[in-house]
Structure formats: C-alpha cells, structure tokens
Amino acid sequence: MSHNLDAKIPGGPLADKWDQHMIDNPLVAPGGNRRKHKIIVVGTGLAGGGAAATLGELGYNVMNFCIQDSPRRAHSVAAQGGINASKNYQNDGDSVYRLFYDTIKGGDYRSREANVYRLAQLSMGIIDQSVAMGVPFAREYGGTLSNRSFGGVQVSRTFYARGQTGQQLLLGVYSALSRQGDAGTVKMFPRHEMLDLVVVDGKARGIIARNLITGEIKRYEADAVVLATGGYSPVFYLSTNAVNSNATAAWRAHRRGAYFSNPCYTQIHPTAVPQMGDYQSKLTLMSESLRNDGRVWVPKKSGDKRHPSEIPENERDYYLERRYPAFGNLVPRDIAARAAKVECDAGKSAYYSDQSVYLDFGEAIGRLGRDVVADRYGNLFDMYKEIIGDNPYEVPMMIYPAPHYTMGGLWVDYNLESTIPGLFVAGEANFSDHGANRLGASALMQGLADGYFVVPRVVASYLAGTKLDAVNTDHDAFKATEDDVNKHFQRLLNIKGSRTVRDIHWDLGRVMWDKVGMARNGEGLKEAIAGIGKLREEFWQNLALTGTDKDLNKQLEQANRLADYLELGELMARDALMREESCGGHFREEHMTEEGEAKRDDQKFMFVSAWEYKGENQEPTMHKEGLSYENIEVKTRSYK
Amino acid sequence: MANKGMTIHLKIWRQARGAKDGAFVDYTVQDVQPEMSFLEMLDILNEQLVKKGEEAVEFDNDCREGICGTCGMVVSGVAHGTHAACTTCEIRMRSYNDGDTITVEPFRASSFPIIKDLVVDRAAFDRIQSKGGFVSMNVGSAPDGNAVPVPKEHADKAMDAASCIGCGACVAACPNGSASLFVSAKISQFSWLPQGDPERTRRALMMVEQMDAEGFGDCSNHGECEAVCPKEISIENIARMRTEFIKAAFKG
Numbered sequence: 001m002s003h004n005l006d007a008k009i010p011g012g013p014l015a016d017k018w019d020q021h022m023i024d025n026p027l028v029a030p031g032g033n034r035r036k037h038k039i040i041v042v043g044t045g046l047a048g049g050g051a052a053a054t055l056g057e058l059g060y061n062v063m064n065f066c067i068q069d070s071p072r073r074a075h076s077v078a079a080q081g082g083i084n085a086s087k088n089y090q091n092d093g094d095s096v097y098r099l100f101y102d103t104i105k106g107g108d109y110r111s112r113e114a115n116v117y118r119l120a121q122l123s124m125g126i127i128d129q130s131v132a133m134g135v136p137f138a139r140e141y142g143g144t145l146s147n148r149s150f151g152g153v154q155v156s157r158t159f160y161a162r163g164q165t166g167q168q169l170l171l172g173v174y175s176a177l178s179r180q181g182d183a184g185t186v187k188m189f190p191r192h193e194m195l196d197l198v199v200v201d202g203k204a205r206g207i208i209a210r211n212l213i214t215g216e217i218k219r220y221e222a223d224a225v226v227l228a229t230g231g232y233s234p235v236f237y238l239s240t241n242a243v244n245s246n247a248t249a250a251w252r253a254h255r256r257g258a259y260f261s262n263p264c265y266t267q268i269h270p271t272a273v274p275q276m277g278d279y280q281s282k283l284t285l286m287s288e289s290l291r292n293d294g295r296v297w298v299p300k301k302s303g304d305k306r307h308p309s310e311i312p313e314n315e316r317d318y319y320l321e322r323r324y325p326a327f328g329n330l331v332p333r334d335i336a337a338r339a340a341k342v343e344c345d346a347g348k349s350a351y352y353s354d355q356s357v358y359l360d361f362g363e364a365i366g367r368l369g370r371d372v373v374a375d376r377y378g379n380l381f382d383m384y385k386e387i388i389g390d391n392p393y394e395v396p397m398m399i400y401p402a403p404h405y406t407m408g409g410l411w412v413d414y415n416l417e418s419t420i421p422g423l424f425v426a427g428e429a430n431f432s433d434h435g436a437n438r439l440g441a442s443a444l445m446q447g448l449a450d451g452y453f454v455v456p457r458v459v460a461s462y463l464a465g466t467k468l469d470a471v472n473t474d475h476d477a478f479k480a481t482e483d484d485v486n487k488h489f490q491r492l493l494n495i496k497g498s499r500t501v502r503d504i505h506w507d508l509g510r511v512m513w514d515k516v517g518m519a520r521n522g523e524g525l526k527e528a529i530a531g532i533g534k535l536r537e538e539f540w541q542n543l544a545l546t547g548t549d550k551d552l553n554k555q556l557e558q559a560n561r562l563a564d565y566l567e568l569g570e571l572m573a574r575d576a577l578m579r580e581e582s583c584g585g586h587f588r589e590e591h592m593t594e595e596g597e598a599k600r601d602d603q604k605f606m607f608v609s610a611w612e613y614k615g616e617n618q619e620p621t622m623h624k625e626g627l628s629y630e631n632i633e634v635k636t637r638s639y640k
Numbered sequence: 641m642a643n644k645g646m647t648i649h650l651k652i653w654r655q656a657r658g659a660k661d662g663a664f665v666d667y668t669v670q671d672v673q674p675e676m677s678f679l680e681m682l683d684i685l686n687e688q689l690v691k692k693g694e695e696a697v698e699f700d701n702d703c704r705e706g707i708c709g710t711c712g713m714v715v716s717g718v719a720h721g722t723h724a725a726c727t728t729c730e731i732r733m734r735s736y737n738d739g740d741t742i743t744v745e746p747f748r749a750s751s752f753p754i755i756k757d758l759v760v761d762r763a764a765f766d767r768i769q770s771k772g773g774f775v776s777m778n779v780g781s782a783p784d785g786n787a788v789p790v791p792k793e794h795a796d797k798a799m800d801a802a803s804c805i806g807c808g809a810c811v812a813a814c815p816n817g818s819a820s821l822f823v824s825a826k827i828s829q830f831s832w833l834p835q836g837d838p839e840r841t842r843r844a845l846m847m848v849e850q851m852d853a854e855g856f857g858d859c860s861n862h863g864e865c866e867a868v869c870p871k872e873i874s875i876e877n878i879a880r881m882r883t884e885f886i887k888a889a890f891k892g
Contacts, residue, residue: 057778069700070766072806073708089786125782132782134775134835136798143789159785161799167707168802175774182770190763213657213755242702276675281683282704383705386730387675452779500690502683547695551657552756555686555696 005259005610005625008413009114014631015096018118021414022457026464034059037463038222040207042194042249044071046166046444047427048228049173050451051459056180058456063220064177065189065209067244067557072174075230075242076447079166080287080380081150082158083130083444085123090147094155096120101632103442106152106332107407107435108584108600109634110265112608112627114414115432122449127159129452133172137161150440151288152332152639158441163287163379169444173451193557194249195485197225197256197423200477201469204253204423208478208485212557215550217489219473219482224422224459227253228451231406231428233266235565235572236517237509239403240272240285246561247568250410250429258418259610259623261431262408263568264576267438267585268518269404270336273387274356278506283402284387286359286380288440291329293364293373294397296320296336298357302347308358308396319343327639334437334585334598335639337401341518342596350398352388360396401518405443407434407585408575411610411625415458416450419610421466424459426450431608436584489549492559497542501558504539508532508562508569516573521589525577529570533617536566571611571620578622581605602634645671646738648681652697653745657756664743674734678721679704679711681733682744699758706730706870709805712812713758714745719809719868727807727870747812751819751855762808764854765822771850772843773826775835788834798832801825803871810865810873816857821865823851824881825873831884844881844888 010021028034037060041052044066052064068074086099099120104111127145131137137159138146147156161168180186191212198206198219206221232247233239254260271291273284297316304311319339321328331339340357343349350356365373370393374381381392388398409431416424416432427447434442515528539562547553582591582598583605591599608625648669655662669685679701686696702710706727713728715721721731736742744758752760790798802825810821827844830836836843859878866875 054779068702068708068710069762070806072766072769073702073710075703075708077708078703078705087785124785127785128782129777129779131785131788132775132777132835134798134830134833136795136802136829136833137785138799139790139792139795141792143791144786161802164707164803167805168799171802175769176777176779178766178770179774179776181766188766190766242708243704244702277673279673279676279680279684281677281680284705382725383730386726386732389675389732389734456779498691500687502687544690546690546693552698552759554698555690 002621002623005411005623006413007112007625008415010414014113014117017114018121025461028460028464030059035061037061038063039224039226039459040065040220040222041226041228042207043074043228043230043427043429044068044177045074045076045228045230045427046169046173046447047451048226049074049170049177050448051226051228051426051455052186053173053176053180054452054456055459056183056185059185062180062186063189063222064186065192065194067191067193067212069191071177071188071190072171074170075245076170076444077167078242079444080163080285081289082148082160082165082441083126083169084150084157084441085127085159085445086120086157087124087127089145090156092155094157098155099123099157102153103433103439104435104632105637106439107437108598108637109435109602109606109629110583110627111435112432113629113631118454119433119446119449122453123445125453126445126448130169130172133175135161135168135172148289149292149330151291151330151336152327152439160289163289163377166444169448194229195252196481197253197420198478198481199256199420200471200475203421203468205471206473206478208482213552215548215553217482217485219478221471221473221478223463223468224424226424226426226455226459227410227429228426229429231409232565232568233403233406235508235569236403236512237505238275238280238283240269240283243281246564248561248564251564251568253410253418253420253423255613257420257613258423259411259612260408260571261411261608261610262575263572263611264516264579264586265407265436265584266403266572267333267405267407268337268401270333270340270401271359271399272402272404273384274353274398274400284383285402285404286384286397286399288333290359290377290380293368293376294329294359294361295363296329296357296359298343298348298350300348304348305351307351317348324639331639332437332439337518338587340401352398356398356400358396359399361392362396365393405438407431407436407438411608415461416454417458417462422462424455426455436586489560492543492556492563493545493549495540495543495545498544499538499542500544501555501562504535504543505562505565508535508566511535512569512572516569516576519587519589520576522577525573528573529577532566532570532573539563539566574620575609575611578609579605645673646733646736648672648733648736649741650685651741651743654697654757655754662754672733674732676733677704677729678715678731678733679729697758698756701729704729707805709807712747712807712809714747714812716742719747719812720870725870725872727805730870747808749811749817751817752808752811764856765806765808765819767854768819768823768847768850769826772839772846775830776839790833794832798829801828801832801873801877804873805871807870809868809870811856813864813868814857815862815864816860818859818865819851819854819856820859820878820881821869821873821875823847824877827881827884828877831880840884841888841891844884848881848885
C-alpha cells in the first residue's frame with residue numbers, strides 16, 4: 001500500500017525553523033556520554049568527512065569508512081568551479097532569501113522549502129569555517145575573498161580556489177579528519193567498502209564492510225549510521241564521476257528498507273569534453289565557471305563542418321544568447337544541456353563530431369587579455385588541450401553534455417533521517433535540496449552544510465531521544481546480513497561466463513543514455529525497463545571474472561557495484577515513466593511548451609516519489625511526499 | 641578519428657599480494673588510439689586478460705582527470721611518465737609511436753610497500769598529515785570569512801602549495817626516497833596564511849618528526865621531485881620548510 005511520507009518539518013516561520021528545532025531537540029552532554037556513542041560514517045567527501053570530523057570534535061566515537069586509499073581522495077576532490085554562499089560581499093543584492101529562491105526555482109519547484117532555506121542559512125558559516133581552516137580561496141588585492149557568477153543566478157556569490165575548489169574544500173575536511181584521527185575520536189577505515197546495512201529491531205545498528213586489500217568481510221556495530229556515499233551517475237557508464245564512484249552502499253540500504261526518491265532526476269552537465277571513442281572510461285568536465293567568459297555557439301547552417309576559424313561571425317549562432325537574453329550563456333545546467341542537444345539533433349555541431357558545440361573564448365581574450373583568461377581558467381585549458389589536442393586559446397573549445405550529478409537519492413526527512421530510524425543520509429546520496437535540477441556551485445555547499453552543521457546536530461538529537469538497546473556483532477541480524485554478503489560474492493564468482501564487467505556496464509550505459517538521458521519518452525522508457533531486465537539476466541548468467549574474493553580484485557569490486565546499477569537503472573526508468581511531466585533535468589518529450597521548454601504539471605506531480613524495495617525482480621511500491629510552497633510563488637521557470 | 645591504431649608493447653611489473661618480489665611480464669595491446677588515455681590502454685589489456693581467464697593487472701586509479709592523486713606508476717622509468725606536469729591518468733597515447741615498448745612499474749620507495757602489481761601503500765602520508773597538517777579549528781569557532789584580510793600574493797602562494805594531490809611521485813622519483821616536497825607543500829601552505837600562524841612551530845616540528853619516523857630519506861637537493869610533480873609544486877617549498885623547521889627548533 002502506498003502512503004504519504006511525513007518530512008517532519010518543524011512548525012513556525014521559515015526563517016526560524018532550524019534554530020527553533022535545535023532548541024526543541026534534546027542534546028547529548030559532553031564527555032563520557034558522547035564517547036560511549038559509536039557512530040559509523042560511510043564516505044569521506046565533504047558530507048561524510050565533514051560529519052565524521054565534526055562528530056569527532058564533539059567527542060563522539062566515530063568510525064569513518066572510505067573505498068579510497070586515503071580520505072583525501074573522495075570524489076568531492078574533483079569539483080572545480082566553486083561553492084555558493086549568500087554573503088552578499090559583492091553588495092549586489094544577495095541574501096539568504098535570494099539563495100533560497102534561486103535554488104527552489106533552479107530545482108524547478110520540486111525541492112523541499114524548509115531544507116533549502118536551512119541550506120541557504122548555513123551557507124555563510126561554511127565559508128567562515130573553511131577560511132579559518134586555511135582553505136586558500138581566491139582573493140582580491142585588498143585581501144578580501146573573491147566571487148564569481150554561476151549559472152541560473154544574477155548575483156556573484158560563488159567562492160572559489162582556482163578551478164580546484166572541491167579539492168581545497170576536501171583537503172580542509174581531510175585536515176580536520178586527520179586532526180581527529182590523531183586525537184583518537186575518529187578511526188579511519190580506508191580501502192573498506194560498505195556492502196550492507198545491519199538493521200536490528202527496525203533501527204540501523206551497523207554495517208558489513210569488505211577490506212578491499214585482503215577481501216576480509218567484517219561486521220561493525222554502532223548507535224547510528226551516516227551514509228554520505230555520493231551519487232549514481234556512473235549508471236550511465238560514461239560520466240564525469242570517478243571510475244570507482246558507486247551507488248552500492250545507498251542501494252543496499254534501499255534493499256534493507258530505505259526508500260529511494262526521485263531517481264529519475266539526473267543532472268546532465270552541459271560542459272564536458274565530447275565523447276571520443278568506445279574505449280573511453282569517463283568524460284571530463286569543463287567547469288561551469290567557463291560560461292562566465294566563454295560564448296556557446298554552433299554554425300547557423302546544418303551540416304557545416306568547416307573548421308571554426310573558417311566560419312565568419314555572421315554564420316555563427318550564439319543560441320543561448322539568442323534564446324535566453326536575460327541569462328545568456330549563464331542559464332542553468334539543464335537548460336544549457338538541452339539546448340546543445342537541440343542544436344546537435346538539428347545537424348548543427350562543432351567540426352569534431354556530431355555531438356559537440358563550441359565554447360569560445362575569443363571575445364574574452366580580446367577583452368581581458370590572454371593572461372587574465374589564463375589566470376581564471378588556465379588549468380582547465382591545459383586539461384582540455386591534453387585530451388583533445390587543440391589549444392583553446394586559439395581554437396574554440398568543444399563541449400557536450402555529460403552525466404554529472406544525481407539530484408535523486410535516498411529519501412530523508414528534515415533531520416536527514418531515512419525511512420530506517422538511525423540511518424542518516426547526507427550530501428549527494430540524499431535527495432532533498434536540489435529538486436529536479438541542481439544549480440552550479442551548490443553541491444559543495446550542500447555537502448558541507450550537511451557534514452559540518454546538520455548531521456552533527458540531528459544525530460545528537462536522535463541519540464539523546466532514542467532508547468537504544470545494547471547490541472553487539474554477535475547478534476543474529478549481523479550474522480544473517482554477513483551471510484547475505486558472502487552469498488552474493490560467491491554467486492558472482494560462480495557465474496564463470498564470457499562477458500567482462502566493462503562490456504555489460506557499457507551496454508547498460510548506452511540504454512540509460514539513449515532512453516533515460518537528456519530526453520525521455522514513454523515508449524523509450526518501457527524499452528529501457530525491458531532492456532535493463534535482459535541485461536541483468538545476462539549479467540547473472542554470463543559475467544566473466546578472474547581472481548578470488550580473498551585478494552585485491554578491482555574487477556570483482558566493479559562487478560559487485562554493477563549488479564546494483566542494473567537494479568537502480570531500472571528504477572530510474574520506472575520513476576521517469578511515472579512522472580508524466582517535464583521538470584528540471586527530467587525532460588519528457590511528450591510534455592514541452594511550444595518553445596521546447598519543460599512543461600510541469602503541478603496539479604499531478606508536485607510531490608517527491610519515494611520507492612520501496614519489494615525484492616529482486618519484484619515491482620517496487622511508490623510512496624509520496626507532497627510538496628507545498630508557502631514562502632515562494634510557484635511560477636513557470638523562465639530565464640528569457 | 642577512426643585510424644587503425646598503434647601496437648604498443650608493455651613490460652608490466654606483476655607481484656602477487658604478500659610476495660616479496662615480482663617480475664616484469666610482457667604484453668601487447670593492439671589498436672591503440674592516440675586520444676586514448678594511458679589507463680584506458682591498460683583497461684583494454686585487462687579486458688583481454690580477463691577474457692583469457694587471467695588475472696587483471698591491478699593499478700590504483702579513480703578520477704582519471706589528474707586531481708584525486710590515486711593513480712601513480714613509473715612509466716618508462718619516470719614517475720607519471722616522461723610528459724611534464726601530468727599524472728599517469730592524464731597521459732594520452734598520442735605521446736607514443738606505433739611499436740613502442742613501455743615499461744610500467746609501481747612507485748618504489750621503502751616507505752611505500754607494494755600491495756599488489758602496481759598498487760602501493762601510501763598510508764605514511766596520512767600519518768604525517770595527522771601530525772599537525774591542519775589548523776585546530778572546531779566547527780563553530782570561525783570568525784567571518786572576511787574578518788582577516790589575506791594579501792592576494794600570499795593566498796596565491798598558499799594555493800600553489802596546496803595544489804599538491806598527495807600522489808607520492810616525489811618520493812618515488814627521489815634517489816633518497818624523501819617525502820620533503822609533499823611535507824613542505826603542506827607546511828608552506830599554512831605558513832603563507834594568517835590562519836596557520838598560531839600552530840606553525842608545533843606543525844613544523846611534528847610533521848618533520850613523523851616524516852623521519854616513517855623512514856623517508858633526507859633531501860639532498862636533487863630536484864627530481866619537482867621535475868616529476870604533476871602539479872609543478874616548487875622545491876622552494878622545501879627551502880621554506882627548512883626555515884620553518886629551524887625557527888621552530890630554536891623556539892622549541
């Protein structure tokens with residue numbers, strides 16, 4: 001039976017909800033009371049590492065797991081452009097409300113008001129904290145912090161550290177974690193992968209994790225579990241994510257009872273290096289910040305494959321500036337990505353391939369000089385040149401949209417608690433803040449808001465307000481869950497087929513990209529569901545693996561993750577099929593305006609979907625959380 | 641784009657987990673495209689191996705865009721290969737010619753034990769970082785971000801040093817197996833910032849002490865570390881670390 005979910009949003013005026021909530025909730029006293037509480041945090045990115053370090057500072061007994069060889073390598077490290085905060089340092093009219101408004105509008109009115117407002121409020125403290133930790137943000141000659149603009153907004157509120165903002169913020173988190181490691185409050189488990197969640201008497205009480213070097217599978221118990229394991233873009237195989245990024249921890253929690261929300265909301269980022277060949281393992285992002293100075297264009301004439309240097313100005317179509325004069329090249333990601341697809345589908349593309357458009361810095365170099373452009377984007381230009389071989393200072397850069405970020409994720413209430421009590425979900429792994437489309441420079445903001453500020457407080461409230469029986473790893477639930485994990489591995493190793501993990505993952509990626517990608521339709525989604533089912537069957541009958549599970553074996557790790565993607569991919573298609581409207585990154589071809597823009601159906605679809613797992617090859621049940629907007633007028637989103 | 645591709649011969653270090661030693665094994669990969677990354681070429685090799693029922697070559701890698709610092713191997717005798725300022729994952733096969741033979745080995749240093757094939761254990765870096773590679777600033781204590789102005793030149797210098805990705809190429813390239821470039825980059829970053837000032841003495845002493853305790857060698861100014869560093873971290877940082885350390889030692 002489907003039911004409506006309660007997000008437990010506190011009462012009172014929007015601006016006071018979070019503070020009042022903290023006043024109303026119980027606390028855990030410092031010292032021994034905190035030390036006796038064990039907390040497991042999975043993931044060491046901005047959300048997970050931030051939460052683990054902060055919980056450590058508060059005196060809890062924290063275990064922090066990551067699949068990387070060091071917490072410093074979590075995929076937050078790859079974020080380039082920046083982090084938003086409503087500081088209004090530029091005196092250009094920014095405020096908490098404006099950041100809240102931009103984020104809700106950017107998400108096409110499909111995110112939760114109270115969460116987004118809290119995010120905007122907490123954004124400022126993130127900058128203060130990061131600066132104080134020695135994050136070397138870009139600065140003006142007067143010594144103050146610099147800002148730049150990102151898509152979908154008309155203020156400059158993005159803080160940055162060259163094109164490596166994620167790296168620098170993550171190193172800040174890592175330094176805090178290192179400090180807690182030395183202090184003995186956080187015990188690190190690098191090269192460990194969470195493979196299942198242990199639920200005892202309806203509450204999350206631990207995890208099963210595998211040591212990726214020795215293959216040893218072990219049980220870990222705690223009073224609460226925090227998942228901050230990122231998104232699921234690699235379901236498309238080719239994405240901007242790291243090759244080890246995966247959805248396994250989140251998916252296994254889903255199988256244990258955590259609902260999965262809005263899986264069809266995926267962000268296809270407009271500016272990645274175009275795909276080159278079928279040998280490729282990933283797509284490389286070119287930061288959105290490039291659209292501050294780069295102008296996007298295609299030849300006016302369909303099929304024009306001349307080199308860009310031979311195409312005169314009047315034969316170029318700067319289609320974003322033409323279609324969206326108010327925001328121009330800085331429209332939000334979903335809009336920019338779809339517009340590129342429209343041009344390429346009409347046969348207008350860059351010389352390199354049928355799926356590429358130009359991002360041209362000629363005008364910016366003329367206006368600012370080469371040195372200023374190099375100072376702003378030099379590392380990105382170097383990266384691009386290395387990959388494509390063209391020099392972007394001389395030949396316009398070529399770009400094409402690529403899977404990048406997933407707004408969907410495990411359902412959480414206002415306290416970031418999933419439908420399993422004691423299981424909290426933070427950062428990209430949850431669904432709550434970005435609606436159907438995330439604005440640029442907001443992922444780092446959400447990761448750190450959750451990690452530094454929200455998780456430590458809501459977990460404390462949970463621990464103080466919940467009666468927790470003593471549980472150890474000898475409990476039957478631990479044994480049964482570990483048995484399931486072992487069986488799963490044996491099943492994988494016993495297939496002994498002839499197709500590699502990469503082969504099958506590539507096929508899954510093609511189905512996802514063609515039918516559950518930038519544009520979707522009912523017929524295609526039904527085909528996707530059938531196609532993924534077949535692939536799943538093939539995987540379980542014909543997978544080739546070598547080596548053993550008692551060793552470092554990356555093929556086995558990837559096979560284990562692909563098994564989950566083969567289920568998650570189908571859920572994405574089901575969610576997209578159910579959502580008979582277009583909103584943000586979810587574009588149904590049956591639902592668009594005459595001008596080709598997304599057409600929402602607020603009457604029927606102003607809700608969050610939350611899918612309940614019902615067993616392998618069983619149809620999931622959808623529950624709903626209704627969305628209401630009391631502090632913002634719901635409008636048709638326009639950037640014209 | 642669709643040219644026939646190159647044939648590349650590989651001599652790859654294979655070492656079982658727990659084994660004291662390993663050996664080079666010869667492989668050949670065909671139809672290598674110039675746009676391919678070096679790791680994608682290794683992916684193709686691994687596909688071939690698995691299809692033949694052999695174990696894949698293990699190598700650490702993740703972001704494949706030069707920022708996470710996970711990948712790292714000695715390619716043709718040089719850490720991260722002979723191409724300047726890039727990580728192993730950023731090497732493109734257009735740097736090679738049809739018929740080339742490339743040797744591929746793990747980063748070799750006594751403080752980086754080999755785990756398997758090309759995968760090494762760099763946990764020593766984490767242990768050094770935990771001895772003062774931070775500003776002791778609990779969440780909640782920070783003043784406004786603009787409360788303390790930082791001259792742009794200083795922020796830029798701090799950022800130059802902070803660009804280190806912790807890959808360990810500097811150690812692998814150093815004839816002494818020294819971690820001085822890695823450690824100095826962190827000490828330098830904080831030394832340029834007012835936020836790093838209260839703990840500069842303690843930091844310099846503790847990090848250098850832990851570096852020594854991990855068994856990394858001394859720096860004798862070979863400069864190999866700077867030459868291989870994918871992020872072009874300057875050895876000026878090592879000079880700065882020495883100054884910080886001497887000052888700290890006097891203050892004690």
